[in-house]
Amino acid sequence: MTALLAVWFLPERASDIAREVDALFYGLLVLCGIIAIGVCAAVIVFCLRYRQGSNATRQAEQKTIPLEITWSAIPLVIFIALFIWAGAVYFHMSKPPDNATEIHVVGKQWMWKIQHPTGRREINEIHLLINQPVKLLMTSQDVIHDVFVPAFRTKQDVLPGRYTIEWFTPIKTGDYHLFCAEYCGDGHSRMGGWVHVMAPDAYAKWLADTSTTESVVAAGARLFQARGCAGCHGPNATVHAPPLNGIFGHPVALSTGKTVIADEQYIHDSILQPKKDIVAGYPDNLMPTYQGQLGEEEVMELIGYIKALGSTSGGVP
Ligand code: HEC
Ligand SMILES: [Cu+2]
Numbered sequence: 001m002t003a004l005l006a007v008w009f010l011p012e013r014a015s016d017i018a019r020e021v022d023a024l025f026y027g028l029l030v031l032c033g034i035i036a037i038g039v040c041a042a043v044i045v046f047c048l049r050y051r052q053g054s055n056a057t058r059q060a061e062q063k064t065i066p067l068e069i070t071w072s073a074i075p076l077v078i079f080i081a082l083f084i085w086a087g088a089v090y091f092h093m094s095k096p097p098d099n100a101t102e103i104h105v106v107g108k109q110w111m112w113k114i115q116h117p118t119g120r121r122e123i124n125e126i127h128l129l130i131n132q133p134v135k136l137l138m139t140s141q142d143v144i145h146d147v148f149v150p151a152f153r154t155k156q157d158v159l160p161g162r163y164t165i166e167w168f169t170p171i172k173t174g175d176y177h178l179f180c181a182e183y184c185g186d187g188h189s190r191m192g193g194w195v196h197v198m199a200p201d202a203y204a205k206w207l208a209d210t211s212t213t214e215s216v217v218a219a220g221a222r223l224f225q226a227r228g229c230a231g232c233h234g235p236n237a238t239v240h241a242p243p244l245n246g247i248f249g250h251p252v253a254l255s256t257g258k259t260v261i262a263d264e265q266y267i268h269d270s271i272l273q274p275k276k277d278i279v280a281g282y283p284d285n286l287m288p289t290y291q292g293q294l295g296e297e298e299v300m301e302l303i304g305y306i307k308a309l310g311s312t313s314g315g316v317p
Contacts, residue, residue, distance in 0.1 A: 014176055014197060015152035015168040020089045022153070027085065031078070093154065096167035100135035104216070104300045107138070107145035107158045110187030112178065113297060117304075118207065119215040124193025126178065128170050129203040135167040137264060141296045148181035149195055155181055161272075163264045170197040220305025223298055227290070239286065242279050248307045253280040267303050 013019060049056050061067070103126065104115040114122040128134055138147060140160045147166055148155040151174075156166040180191035198206060214222070224230050232241040247262045255278040260266055269276050271294065274287040294302070 011150040012172070012174070012176070013151065013153070014170055014172040014174060015149075015154065016171055017089075017093055017168055018151070018153040020092065024086055024089055028082070031082075093167075094165075096135040096165060097133050100133040100167055101129075102135050102137055102304075104297065104304075105136045105138040105147060105158070106296045106300070107140040107142075107147070107180065107184075107191075109142050109185050110180070110191040112147070112180075112191070112193060115216060115297065115300070117216050119213060119219060120207075124178070126193075126195045127203065127206050128195060128197050130170055130173055130197050130199055133167060133169045135165055137300065138164050138166065139268075139296050139300075143184050144182050145180045145184050145191065146182035148179040149176055150179070151176040152195075157182060163268060170195075173197050173199050173202075216301050216304035217308045220301040220303070220308075223294075223302055224305055227294065229302070232287070240282060241286065242282055244306050245309045248309070252277075254278060255280050255282075255284065264303055267306055268299055271299055271302060 010022060010025075013022065048054075050058070102117060106113040112124050114126050116122075116127075136147065136156075138156065138158045139162065140158045142160060144160070145158040146155060147158055149168075152168045152170070154166050154168050156164050158164060174197055176195045176197065178193045178195050180188060184191065224233075231237055232239040233244050235243075248267070250262055251259045252262050252266070253259050257280075260277065266277065270287075272289060272291045274289055275284065278284040290299075
């Protein structure tokens with residue numbers, strides 16, 4: 001039945017989450033519909049029964065407490081159930097599986113810049129393999145944008161200076177519209193493109209196209225040398241800087257006594273605003289800021305490289 005309704009009202013369902021989102025949507029729609037019909041019916045019945053001149057009793061009800069408890073308790077149970085249902089869908093949408101392919105997305109007025117782990121870049125287009133979970137690591141280099149793929153039922157703001165993620169598993173081959181869903185200036189309506197979900201053989205053919213030069217990790221490694229990071233963080237550095245091997249995903253003690261997990265945002269901020277969080281036991285004025293010197297795409301490549309560094313102790317090789 002919901003499949004039939006989806007055909008009528010909603011765009012195609014091309015991701016695994018779409019089914020859950022639609023079920024929730026129709027659940028709410030049916031519930032609201034039942035309540036709306038009930039209220040309208042009550043209005044009509046009361047209009048007729050208590051119309052001027054009718055001889056219905058107009059005396060106030062004496063014992064109203066049981067009635068009030070009933071009409072409070074029933075909606076409470078229904079709303080808590082809805083909360084749990086929606087919460088379950090929300091948590092599913094916010095936690096990408098470990099085997100998800102990570103794709104970098106940078107929004108700017110007015111285009112989407114995409115980079116695959118292989119290093120391959122695209123603009124306003126994303127080629128994906130069917131049934132392979134995808135995690136988009138997203139940021140903006142100017143104003144707030146928003147990645148919206150109706151067929152996947154996923155939508156997430158993309159913010160300057162901050163990372164957000166969006167993940168899904170495409171389950172149907174085809175071309176699906178990609179929109180920017182946050183008004184971002186003149187060219188907003190043109191800021192969109194296509195997501196191409198491909199079968200394994202077509203995807204392999206697309207991948208084999210050799211326009212790719214270096215992988216994200218290789219590009220990050222190159223930047224790490226070229227931008228002087230290795231001069232301080234490398235194994236032969238004479239400077240007192242923390243080694244970066246294996247820090248990703250692990251706790252870091254800060255000079256304030258707090259401990260944070262070294263996630264993408266932490267590393268991003270360490271590079272662009274090094275004064276924000278100082279690692280305990282290290283000088284606070286040594287690491288230069290790369291604000292204005294490294295673009296968001298380059299910072300993402302550096303993060304890709306730092307993520308890939310093994311957990312061996314000592315400096316960066
Ligand atoms: C002049 C030396 C120097 C250079 C160049 C430098 N860093 Fe640092 N970096 C430091 C020092 C010192 C710290 C520790 C103090 C702090 O947190 O600011 C640090 C901290 C960090 C941290 C946090 C480490 C942790 O253990 O939590 C990261 C990530 C980082 N740097 C990445 C980079 C990257 C990427 C580059 C190149 C784009 C770079 N650094 C260039 C000296 C340097
Ligand atoms: Cu936009």
